[in-house]
Structure formats: C-alpha cells, structure tokens
Amino acid sequence: MSVLDSRIPAGPIKDKWTNHKNKINVVNPANKRLIDVIVVGTGLAGGSAAASLAELGYKVKAFAFQDSPRRAHSIAAQGGINAAKNYQNDGDSVYRLFYDTVKGGDYRAREANVYRLAEVSANIIDQCVAQGVPFARDYGGLLDNRSFGGVLVSRTFYAKGQTGQQLLLGAYSAMNRQIGKGKIQMYNRHEMLDLVIVNGKARGVIVRNLVTGAIERHSAHAVVLATGGYGNVFFLSTNAMGSNVTAAWRAHRRGAFFANPCYTQIHPTCIPRSGDYQSKLTLMSESLRNDGRIWVPKKMEDVEKIRSGAIKPKDLKEEDRDYYLERRYPAFGNLVPRDVASRAAKERCDAGFGVNQTGEAVFLDFASAIQRYGKEKANVLGEHNATPDRITALGKGVIEDKYGNLFQMYQKITDDNPYETPMKIYPAVHYTMGGLWVDYNLMTTIPGCYAAGEANFSDHGANRLGASALMQGLADGYFVLPYTIGDYLADEIRTGPISTDSPEFDEAEKAVTDRLTQLMNIQGSQSVDSFHKRLGKVMWDKVGMSRNAKGLEEAIVEIQQIKDEFWKDVKIPGSMDEYNPELEKAGRVADFLELGILFAKDALHRNESCGGHFREESVEESGEQQGEAKRDDVNFKYVAAWEWTGNPADSNLHKEELEFNDIELKQRSYK
Amino acid sequence: MNLTLKVWRQKNASDKGRMETYQLSDVSEHMSFLEMLDVLNEQLINEGKEPVAFDHDCREGICGMCSLQINGEPHGPDRGVTTCQLHMRMFKDGDTIVIEPFRAKAFPVIKDLVVDRSSFDRIQHAGGFISVNTSGNTQDANAIPVEKDKADKAFDAATCIGCGACVAACKNASAMLFVSAKVSQFALLPQGKIEAKDRVLNMVHQMDLEGFGNCSNTGACEVECPKGISLENIARMNREYLKASIVKEK
Ligand SMILES: Cc1cc2nc3c(=O)[nH]c(=O)nc-3n(C[C@H](O)[C@H](O)[C@H](O)COP(=O)(O)OP(=O)(O)OC[C@H]3O[C@@H](n4cnc5c(N)ncnc54)[C@H](O)[C@@H]3O)c2cc1C
Ligand code: SF4
Ligand code: FES
Numbered sequence: 001m002s003v004l005d006s007r008i009p010a011g012p013i014k015d016k017w018t019n020h021k022n023k024i025n026v027v028n029p030a031n032k033r034l035i036d037v038i039v040v041g042t043g044l045a046g047g048s049a050a051a052s053l054a055e056l057g058y059k060v061k062a063f064a065f066q067d068s069p070r071r072a073h074s075i076a077a078q079g080g081i082n083a084a085k086n087y088q089n090d091g092d093s094v095y096r097l098f099y100d101t102v103k104g105g106d107y108r109a110r111e112a113n114v115y116r117l118a119e120v121s122a123n124i125i126d127q128c129v130a131q132g133v134p135f136a137r138d139y140g141g142l143l144d145n146r147s148f149g150g151v152l153v154s155r156t157f158y159a160k161g162q163t164g165q166q167l168l169l170g171a172y173s174a175m176n177r178q179i180g181k182g183k184i185q186m187y188n189r190h191e192m193l194d195l196v197i198v199n200g201k202a203r204g205v206i207v208r209n210l211v212t213g214a215i216e217r218h219s220a221h222a223v224v225l226a227t228g229g230y231g232n233v234f235f236l237s238t239n240a241m242g243s244n245v246t247a248a249w250r251a252h253r254r255g256a257f258f259a260n261p262c263y264t265q266i267h268p269t270c271i272p273r274s275g276d277y278q279s280k281l282t283l284m285s286e287s288l289r290n291d292g293r294i295w296v297p298k299k300m301e302d303v304e305k306i307r308s309g310a311i312k313p314k315d316l317k318e319e320d321r322d323y324y325l326e327r328r329y330p331a332f333g334n335l336v337p338r339d340v341a342s343r344a345a346k347e348r349c350d351a352g353f354g355v356n357q358t359g360e361a362v363f364l365d366f367a368s369a370i371q372r373y374g375k376e377k378a379n380v381l382g383e384h385n386a387t388p389d390r391i392t393a394l395g396k397g398v399i400e401d402k403y404g405n406l407f408q409m410y411q412k413i414t415d416d417n418p419y420e421t422p423m424k425i426y427p428a429v430h431y432t433m434g435g436l437w438v439d440y441n442l443m444t445t446i447p448g449c450y451a452a453g454e455a456n457f458s459d460h461g462a463n464r465l466g467a468s469a470l471m472q473g474l475a476d477g478y479f480v481l482p483y484t485i486g487d488y489l490a491d492e493i494r495t496g497p498i499s500t501d502s503p504e505f506d507e508a509e510k511a512v513t514d515r516l517t518q519l520m521n522i523q524g525s526q527s528v529d530s531f532h533k534r535l536g537k538v539m540w541d542k543v544g545m546s547r548n549a550k551g552l553e554e555a556i557v558e559i560q561q562i563k564d565e566f567w568k569d570v571k572i573p574g575s576m577d578e579y580n581p582e583l584e585k586a587g588r589v590a591d592f593l594e595l596g597i598l599f600a601k602d603a604l605h606r607n608e609s610c611g612g613h614f615r616e617e618s619v620e621e622s623g624e625q626q627g628e629a630k631r632d633d634v635n636f637k638y639v640a641a642w643e644w645t646g647n648p649a650d651s652n653l654h655k656e657e658l659e660f661n662d663i664e665l666k667q668r669s670y671k
Numbered sequence: 672m673n674l675t676l677k678v679w680r681q682k683n684a685s686d687k688g689r690m691e692t693y694q695l696s697d698v699s700e701h702m703s704f705l706e707m708l709d710v711l712n713e714q715l716i717n718e719g720k721e722p723v724a725f726d727h728d729c730r731e732g733i734c735g736m737c738s739l740q741i742n743g744e745p746h747g748p749d750r751g752v753t754t755c756q757l758h759m760r761m762f763k764d765g766d767t768i769v770i771e772p773f774r775a776k777a778f779p780v781i782k783d784l785v786v787d788r789s790s791f792d793r794i795q796h797a798g799g800f801i802s803v804n805t806s807g808n809t810q811d812a813n814a815i816p817v818e819k820d821k822a823d824k825a826f827d828a829a830t831c832i833g834c835g836a837c838v839a840a841c842k843n844a845s846a847m848l849f850v851s852a853k854v855s856q857f858a859l860l861p862q863g864k865i866e867a868k869d870r871v872l873n874m875v876h877q878m879d880l881e882g883f884g885n886c887s888n889t890g891a892c893e894v895e896c897p898k899g900i901s902l903e904n905i906a907r908m909n910r911e912y913l914k915a916s917i918v919k920e921k
Contacts (some may be wrong), residue, residue: 068833070735073734075729075735076733142816174800176799186792280731479807529713
C-alpha cells in the first residue's frame, strides 16, 4: 500500500476529465439500489455528495455531529464562490481560473485536479441557482460578481456576506428532498470515531450517538469522509468550535496517508484577539479588501497617539499613513493573496506599528470607498451638486448594501462603528490545505475510503485563494464523486449487504470503547480546554505564521509533553453513556495532539517557503523579490504524504512528485 | 463584573429539572455570553461539578446552533443577535441572569440548556426544496433574470438560521415565522414555482403534526428573531396557503 498512484488520466489537460468520465465504470441503476454508501459530514462537500449519490440511486447514510445538516461549518463562509463564467467579459476563462489557482497555491497542487475544478466551476453556479440559491443580482436581473484576493478578474459569486449559508442551505435542501423520499438516512448528533476495514477495504464506521452515548456500527460498500478541516489544532481560529480532525485522523491511523499537514491558511482580515478567555476568532470577509484600504501610521509617535486615543485614526493625515500593501505590491495592492497580506501585516506589527493595545492590529479603512461610491450614486440619481454630507450618506448606503451584515457583526463584537472609523484587523488561522491524500478519483490510500472538501488535500496546494474552498467542496460533492465512486462500486454489485457482525467490526468497536473508557478513567485535575489552549499556544508561537527549524523541533517535544500529561491528568466529568460534551472535546483534543506533532514534523522537513508555509530559512535575499518567500522546486516539488507507524513523530514520508506540464513554474510575484 | 447566574439544570429528557444558582466573578464586558459560560464551566469542572451543557458551534451568529432563554428572552436582551454574539457589555456588575432552554413542546430538552430542534428538519423534509436533479445539466444561471428587488427579498427570507427563537418567543410556540421564511424564499423566485402548492401545503401540514401552536399575530417572533425575518413572510405564506388550498381541494 506504500505506492502512491494518483491515477491521473492520460491525455491533454483539457480532455482528461471528459475522457476519464467516458471510460470510468458505471453502475447499472438497478444495482445502485443494492449498494450502501456512508457519507460522514454534511457541509458543502458531504451534503452535496449525499444528495447526489442518493439521487443516483445509492442507499446513503449520512452522519454529522451537529443537530442538523444545515449547521455544518460551511454555513459560516462569507465572501463568495468562484466560477469561470466570464459574465463580466473581463477575460475570465477555465484556463485563467486554473492558472490563478495553481499559481495561488504556489505550484504545490495537482494540475489535473485543479483543471477539473475550474472546468466544473461554471456548472456549480447553474446548479445552485436552479436550487433557489439567492445570489446577488444587478438591476438587470443578472448575477452580480466581485473580485477576491490574488485575482484580477471578477469571478466571485456571492450572497451578501452569507454565501456559505446560502450554498449550504441549497445542498441541505437537496438532501432534504432525498431524506423525505427515504433515500438518505440522516444521523444527526452522531460522531464517527473509527473506520472499519474488512479485507483491506473500507466497509463501515463506528459512531457514537452523542445524545445517548451509545456506540453504533454502520456498514457500507464505500465510505466518504467530508469532515472538514483541522484549523482548530491552533485552538484559536475562525473555524466553528466543533471542527476537528478526528474522522480523518482515525482513518489515518487505519492506513490513509495524511498529506501536507503543515499547509495552513492564515487569513489576513480577522477581528483581533482581545483577551485570554477568548474562544475563537471572527473572520471579516476578504471581499472587504475590494473596497477597504489597509494601513498603519508611518510614524511611531502617531501609533502611540492612536493607541492612547489622543488622535482618532480618521484624523490622521493621508501623507502620514502607510498603505503598505499598495506600496509594496503596486499591481495587486490590497488584493494580494492571503499569505502575502498576512505576512505583511505581521511584519508591520512586529516592527511596532500595530494600532491596538496588544500591538496586533492594522486598519482596514472604508472612508475613501464611501466617498467614491457616494459620488457615483449621486451622479446616478442626477444630484450633481450634492453636499459632502449627502455624498457620505449615499456612499454609506452603497457600502451597507454590499457588506451590511459584516459591518453589523463587527460592531456587535467590538463596539466600534466601521462606517465612522476604520476596522481593526489581524491575521488568524482559517483553513487547512492539507488533509487525507486522495487520488484523482478522491479515493484515499484505503480502497473504498474517499475524502472530499476541506478534508482532502488535493486542489489548493500550499495556499488557497479566496472563494475557492466552497467551489471545491461543491465540485467534489455534486460533480466529481458521483462519477468517480462508480468506478470502485461497479465491482461491488455482487458483494451483497455487509454484515456488521464480523471480527473487524468487533475489534473497531472495542477499540473505540476502550479509548473512551480510558479517557473517562483518568479523572485527573485539568480540564480538556486547558490542554487545548496549551497546544494552541505552541502551535501559534512555533508552527504559526512563520516557522524555523529550531522552533519546530521544540514544538514537537513540547506537544509530546502536553500529550503525555493529557493522558495522565485530564479531567472529564460525567459518564460515557450520556450526553457529554466534555468527553466529545477530549476525544478531539487527543487527536489534535497527535496531529500537532505530525504537523510540526511536516513543516520541519519542508525546508522551503511556499504559500502559507513560511520558513524563515528560505527567503529571497536580493532582487525585486527581496524579503519574499522563496520556494525550492528542485527539492520540494512534491506532495508529502505521511504514513502512520504508531507514533506521529516517526511517521513515514511518501512523496508524490508533482508535474507541471501546462503551467510554467515561476516565482509568484504580485508586485 | 460579578454576576449571579440562575441556570436550568436537567440531567436528561426524563429528569424534571430545576434552577441552580452560581456566582461568577471577574467577567469582562468584552466576553461573549457563551465565553462567560465557558468560564463558568471551567469553574464548575475545577470544583468537581458537572459543567452546564449548551448548544453552540460557529460562535459568529450564523449556524443557528446556540439557543438560550436569557432573562425570559430568546437570545437575551440585545436585538438582532444570537446568543453567541451577545456581549457581556449588555449586563451590569451585580446583575442576576436567568438562563433557561428554549421552551416549546416541539423542542424537548436533551440536557440542561440543550433542546432537540429536529422538528424543524422534518418540516424541511416535507417540502423545503426545489425538485431539481443535482446533475449539473441545468440551464445557464443567467437564463432567467430575477428582479433585483425580488432577489433581495428572497435573500432576506433565506437568511433564517433555523435557531428557533421565534418559537421560543411565541406564547403559542408557533413555528410560523420559520416556515414562512422558507416558503417565501421560494415563492419570490421564478425557480421552483411548479411545486409551490404542494410545498406550502406539505410544510404547513408537517408543522402542525410536530406540535407547534397556531399563530395569533402577536409579533413576538419578529421582535426576537436574530436575523430580522419579517412578519411580511407570514402574510405571504398565508396567501400561498390560501391559494394552494383553493386550487388543490377538489
Ligand atoms: C469564517 C469562514 C469564512 C469562510 N469564507 C469562505 C469563502 O468566502 N469562500 C470560500 O470558498 N471558503 C470560505 N471558507 C472556507 C470554507 O467555508 C470551508 O473550507 C468549507 O466550507 C469546508 O466544507 P466541508 O464540506 O469540507 O466541511 P465542513 O463544512 O466543515 O463540514 C464538516 C462536516 O463534517 C461533520 N463532521 C466532522 N467530523 C465528524 C465526525 N467525526 N463524525 C461525524 N461528522 C463529522 C460535521 O458535522 C460537518 O457536517 C470560510 C471558512 C470560514 C471559517
Ligand atoms: S425566523 Fe428568525 S428566530 Fe425563527 S428560526 Fe429563523 S432566524 Fe431563528
Ligand atoms: S453558535 Fe452559531 S449562531 Fe450562535
């Protein structure tokens, strides 16, 4: 099983997917009724997969730990979803989306997958509109678009700042249709705790009913993991509180390779941290960078005056402001990709220019956009002599239309009015590009076990451009898996129903029960959260926005210590056979502790900077790109896929060499 | 600030439940309400007691998972926010805060402050969708233009997060605002018109089966709704329902 076969179809890139679909095995509709598929996770990837597979005729069982599929973390996505529709006639195309995504990922994504993603992107929008997703429209009744970081065309479709919500409700409604018909059996408040493998194939899952604590066995001919990302390994992140690595990690321990764990996206526009009690960070959509300008004061004395409240940010003169992104990256300005924007903010704050008490904040300013839009609007209304107040009022109206709910959210959290004073923002952990290694068919290294959406590694490389995770989740679920899974299931039509009464199910159930019992029996003295916070601090300090070998080596040792202490001293109240949120958290933190070690190990071995992975040892020393991240294509043009060996610090590294035949590898420049 | 918390504790669905009182000190006004409960739970765990169970996930006002009846109001005293977005600056030093689960027959308590809202899902299974294949072979998205005004209204209705505050706020525990939001979203769009009649009839039927009360136009739901879902939607649903009943019943 140690061979990585990516199963990329032969032929020119633009024909690969079509050819593959033509050749792939299909299952006769009558036989689909005899085949069971388990889908774990009902976010955009899992929800769309469950609905599509059920519609094709498979018998689907879907699981989620929330109380309803509609609450999956995808619901929180704000900014938008990309698609190469070229509705704006600004030169967009499948190729351009493909190119931007590969470049944005710093040439660490698989070309064939990304091309397919770009190819199906346009269908996603059609599909969602047909399902009643209320995307933003212009006055002519046509779909509206905006642009996102790292891109020069307007290809992002959106529904105010709630795009994820609307897309998820679309997938949820498609699921509801199938649940109503009895084609999907939905298990809410159920958590997958292990994968069951029979004769080398994924054949089911062990889940815990979170309400009663009962451990259940569920079998199927194939298992799809669409369980989201693992950014919560940092404790503080923009992810929902329940987001975790457990399902992927349990599959990893059963033989699925874990790819590029260290690739983390740090999002530049989050609300800064305010205190130690803080449980999570809140994202301000990147779409704000379309209209907001980012700055810090040029002079230290102004920084101090702003911090102490002696001057208001809006009173600082234009020439005393450092619009550092516009200064450093004239071509892209405020719209540089996230890793670039995040590091630039850190650089300014590290240099002492942070504008809040903790020194970890920069301004995101809408004043000039309000003026610009206000004038435009006044012209449209024929008010050519509008007063400055009128212009400001009109401009605020336009901004409210575009970002109203984000502004409201900001104000609720910070008690500051962003229409009157610039927002304060700082980078935060947001998305993980690593995940289970999958081949072109989205199958992991365990036959019959698939991974979709943020849970897999395949499409984003070392960085993810805005509005592309939603696109990938839906592409995987609606349009890729429904085809590719047939290739595997075509051989399963004679298998018949799979019994849960087998030694393999016994063993897996026992492993789950033993682990839970062990956790409950520790009865130590420290809460689960206290361990999670300590892990998060090590991760952020040493495996965060920039990393060096010394810090990473220390991190591995420190996480190991926290892990040992956890298993000796964690305190979980209550019992196993009841609703017990502390026990749920404990299982997840236990897995995060193991992942954390592998994460640091992966970051340590990758002695290059690429995308969101910034190694301080690998920086351009001279020339136009001086100080920017330096990639090393000679030594690191591969996917790192780790094999579990019993201890995360000793995992085996497998390499999938990446080939770039259609895009020339270049220094990523946004200057 | 220092607070007295009166919290509903109920071991499981068959337990009778009771209020318990806890003292909490050093609460910062910058905390969210749920972060305040995290601090309480940390304190309870350290004292060897069971933490208070409550539902939450996104903590940014969008997943609809958090609930809580705070001082008699769903999602507490602030307007237009969910419990996770409620900040402690809404309270004062020395306050007593009463925290209970959302109360409604159709929302049975699971534990402490956690209730079962799966009745909402079952209403959606009955018709909260447009019957389109997920094949990707649908027509081009711009083939049917949608009036901006209508699209915006459909969007406003679609922003319902399914939290159930409307039910908890209503003296009849009616789910009209929630159901009408979905019915309105589809009623305002050109897509999905064909099944409009079945949709509204089936969803309303299921709503009744789940044990939700009737709407008596009090409007408490709109006041407490964190997403500003408007009563206009109930009026629209009533029109849709009436239309459907007249045409259907033969
Ligand atoms: C605040 C925020 C804003 C974002 N904005 C954008 C944006 O504008 N554009 C964009 O493209 N992307 C955005 N993203 C990223 C994007 O939202 C996610 O990458 C994407 O939604 C992930 O979808 P998913 O289906 O893979 O997983 P998720 O939506 O995370 O779903 C995971 C599912 O798995 C289930 N699950 C997990 N573990 C288990 C288990 N052990 N057992 C049972 N069930 C389990 C959960 O219940 C859930 O149903 C944003 C992310 C955040 C945090
Ligand atoms: S209508 Fe408002 S209160 Fe009711 S479920 Fe929807 S968002 Fe919550
Ligand atoms: S926790 Fe998601 S809305 Fe409050």
